[in-house]
Amino acid sequence: MAKPKVLISDALSPAAVQIFKDRGIDVDFQPDLGKDKEKLAAIIGDYDGLAIRSATKATAKILANATRLKVIGRAGIGVDNVEIPAATAKGIIVMNTPFGNSITTAEHAITLMLALAREIPAADASTQAGKWEKNRFMGVEITGKTLGVIGCGNIGAIAADRALGLKMKVVAFDPFLSPERAKDIGVEKVELDDLLKRADFITLHTPLTDKTRNIIDATAINKMKKGVRIINCARGGLVDEVALAAALDSKHVAGAAFDVFSEEPAKTSVLFGRSNVICTPHLGASTTEAQENVALQVAEQMSDYLLTGAISNAINFPSITAEEAPKLKPFIDLAEKLGSFAGQLTDSDIAKVTITYEGDVAEMKIKALTSAALSGLLRPMLGDVNVVSAPVVAKERGMVVDEVVRAAESDYENLITLTVVTDKQERSVSGTVFADGVPRLVDIKGIRVDAEFGKSMIYVTNEDKPGFIGKFASLLGDAKVNIATFHLGRNKPGGDAIALVEVDGDVPADVLTKTLTLPHVKQAKSLAF
Numbered sequence: 001m002a003k004p005k006v007l008i009s010d011a012l013s014p015a016a017v018q019i020f021k022d023r024g025i026d027v028d029f030q031p032d033l034g035k036d037k038e039k040l041a042a043i044i045g046d047y048d049g050l051a052i053r054s055a056t057k058a059t060a061k062i063l064a065n066a067t068r069l070k071v072i073g074r075a076g077i078g079v080d081n082v083e084i085p086a087a088t089a090k091g092i093i094v095m096n097t098p099f100g101n102s103i104t105t106a107e108h109a110i111t112l113m114l115a116l117a118r119e120i121p122a123a124d125a126s127t128q129a130g131k132w133e134k135n136r137f138m139g140v141e142i143t144g145k146t147l148g149v150i151g152c153g154n155i156g157a158i159a160a161d162r163a164l165g166l167k168m169k170v171v172a173f174d175p176f177l178s179p180e181r182a183k184d185i186g187v188e189k190v191e192l193d194d195l196l197k198r199a200d201f202i203t204l205h206t207p208l209t210d211k212t213r214n215i216i217d218a219t220a221i222n223k224m225k226k227g228v229r230i231i232n233c234a235r236g237g238l239v240d241e242v243a244l245a246a247a248l249d250s251k252h253v254a255g256a257a258f259d260v261f262s263e264e265p266a267k268t269s270v271l272f273g274r275s276n277v278i279c280t281p282h283l284g285a286s287t288t289e290a291q292e293n294v295a296l297q298v299a300e301q302m303s304d305y306l307l308t309g310a311i312s313n314a315i316n317f318p319s320i321t322a323e324e325a326p327k328l329k330p331f332i333d334l335a336e337k338l339g340s341f342a343g344q345l346t347d348s349d350i351a352k353v354t355i356t357y358e359g360d361v362a363e364m365k366i367k368a369l370t371s372a373a374l375s376g377l378l379r380p381m382l383g384d385v386n387v388v389s390a391p392v393v394a395k396e397r398g399m400v401v402d403e404v405v406r407a408a409e410s411d412y413e414n415l416i417t418l419t420v421v422t423d424k425q426e427r428s429v430s431g432t433v434f435a436d437g438v439p440r441l442v443d444i445k446g447i448r449v450d451a452e453f454g455k456s457m458i459y460v461t462n463e464d465k466p467g468f469i470g471k472f473a474s475l476l477g478d479a480k481v482n483i484a485t486f487h488l489g490r491n492k493p494g495g496d497a498i499a500l501v502e503v504d505g506d507v508p509a510d511v512l513t514k515t516l517t518l519p520h521v522k523q524a525k526s527l528a529f
Contacts, residue, residue: 004306005068006049009033009040009056012075016051016295023303025049041065049073049302052081060086071095071305073298076285084316094315095301098389099154100294101285106158108284109203109233110166112257115278116229117142117201119255122275140200143167148199150215151206151234152177152187153382153396159203160187171195174206174397175349175381181398196223201231207383208235218243226252233259233284236266245270248277259284315386328368331361331416334431334439335369336387337453337529338418339376341429341441344527345459346377352400352421353377359408359415361433370403373418412442444489447498451487454502457527458512463520464490464497471518472499479511 005026008017012031020027028047033040034056041062044050050058050066051073058072060083072082074096087094115121118139126133147163149156152172160170164186172187173195182189192215195202202224206212216230217240230253232239241262247253248271257278261269264282271277285291304310311317335355355373357366374390385393394401408415417430430443441451458476462468469488476483482504490497507526515524 004048004070005046006051006302006306007033007044007047008051010051010053010075011055012051012053012299013292013295015292016075016299019296019299020303023307025303025306037062044069049306051075051298051302054078054081056081058082058087063087063090063092066090066092071302073302075291075294075298076101079315088316093305093311093317095298095305095311095313096315097294097297097301098313100297101287101290102154102158104287104290105155105233105284106162106205107287108259108280109155109159109205109231110162112231112233112259112278112280113147113163113201113203113229114142116231116255116257119276121278142201145169145200146171146198148173148195148202149187150174150192150195150202150204150238151212152182152185153205153393155234156203156205157185157396159205160185168201171198175347176378176393176397176399178349178351178398181396184398192220193223196220197225199224199228201229203231204234204238206234206238208237209381209383211381212383213237214240216240216244218246221247221253224253227254229253229255229257231257236260236262236264241270245274248274313386313389317387328364330433330437330439331364331369331414332372332387334433335373335416335418336376337439338416338429338431338441339373340379340529341376341453341527342418342420342427343377343380345427345525346380346420346422348422348424350377350397350399350420350422352402353394354402354404354417354419354421356404356406356417356419357415358406358410358417359413361414361416362405362407366403366405369416370401373416374401377418377420415442417443441500444498444500445496447489447491447496449487449489449498449500451485451500452502453529454484455529456503456506457529458499458501458503458507458515459523459525459527460499460501460515460521461523462497462499462518463522464492464494465520468497468518468520469499472515475514475518476501476503476511479508479514481505481507481511 003026006020008029017027017029045065045067048068049071053075063086069092071093077096077098079096082094119137123137146169149160149172152174163170170187171190173192177189179189215238255276259280260282301312355370371387371390374394375385375387378385378390412432415432419428431439431441433439441449484502484504487500512524
């Protein structure tokens with residue numbers, strides 16, 4: 001049997017190259033090849049694995065020639081340079097190394113906080129210019145100050161730990177951080193408004209999603225105490241940079257330190273040119289140790305997969321064998337969609353998730369199904385969550401995840417029920433897969449339905465009163481929203497009812513606003529699958 005062959009098309013540590021060789025894998029090390037798309041496309045068909053950083057662009061055109069390729073390993077977390085759908089269509093596993101640079105990024109945030117507190121860059125420039133402006137640079141101590149951490153996952157928790165070591169008080173906002181986990185890491189879990197009012201320094205460590213985009217905007221800034229300082233080493237777009245610039249000019253915000261920007265590379269920015277702003281060129285992961293760690297990690301992961309079939313940190317596939325895949329695939333799709341349904345409807349802290357498997361599905365590899373359900377549940381809030389990382393992310397946030405397996409007790413041969421418990425409510429949703437292999441919703445909060453998951457849907461809860469359906473349908477018609485399917489359910493006549501409507505195209509925001517004004521409507525949400 002021929003040895004697996006890996007192409008390394010970006011600069012990777014010699015130690016990583018040696019790992020491949022030591023594991024019995026042939027390695028072709030061409031660190032500048034990522035810049036030559038034509039040559040890469042011409043030779044990619046000769047390899048079983050492709051190890052990259054950010055310079056190589058694994059496009060659909062290049063992957064079309066990847067007749068042997070089984071795995072792409074990205075040394076780092078971001079996979080924007082890989083066309084995931086194209087790789088998935090060809091059965092190529094895409095792996096990353098999500099936790100290899102956590103310490104480095106957290107340390108950079110703390111470094112910027114300290115530099116901001118003492119105005120180090122401006123003082124350095126002044127002194128090296130021959131000035132001696134000792135009275136100009138009046139900094140602040142951080143001891144005893146309150147650090148607000150927005151996003152307390154892996155990186156945020158490390159930043160909090162370092163801040164506690166510096167004798168700061170730490171408050172954290174993270175919907176997925178349990179009170180128990182917060183206590184374990186020594187932070188006070190608070191709501192966002194409370195954090196904004198109390199923090200002397202604010203550091204962001206959350207992914208960029210629809211829910212977190214511009215989480216720091218003019219409204220949020222106005223809630224902060226005068227003299228606050230803001231650090232962002234997470235993602236550009238979390239902060240409204242124009243609003244921040246205005247707050248810096250008015251002195252409401254005393255300073256800001258940014259490693260990431262809304263547009264990168266940031267050749268220009270509204271934040272530039274201010275003495276109370278520190279800017280670095282996305283250096284969060286740029287240390288020798290971090291670069292070495294992710295290189296070694298990706299070499300080990302790719303070797304494991306090519307030699308044994310083990311899958312670690314995969315973006316596009318769960319950890320299952322080739323034999324299990326055909327049978328599991330529709331149930332993985334169902335589990336992820338059930339999770340996504342619940343995740344899109346959940347805005348408060350998740351304390352517990354129970355996933356119940358009934359019938360034939362209970363005999364399958366439920367760990368993969370649970371991972372799929374958790375990835376769907378967490379992704380609406382956290383963004384960069386995949387079927388492999390989801391259980392780790394849930395554990396980091398102290399979520400209790402229970403799996404229940406039992407014989408069929410319903411009308412269905414297979415049934416998956418996802419129950420989410422928050423500090424405000426408990427919500428259950430059930431689904432099945434029929435012989436056609438298409439996942440279906442069959443129960444929402446105890447109300448029976450029969451609906452496929454549409455790409456764009458509207459979910460409405462209301463009191464079961466006459467006239468609702470006509471008014472709702474008319475509202476959609478007036479807004480030129482075309483109805484594809486319309487599903488209704490209720491628990492009893494005159495009781496609680498739901499409507500689940502699949503529509504063509506995106507749901508205009510004003511349609512939801514108008515729906516909420518209809519008589520007897522309690523909730524209206526747009527869902528995307």
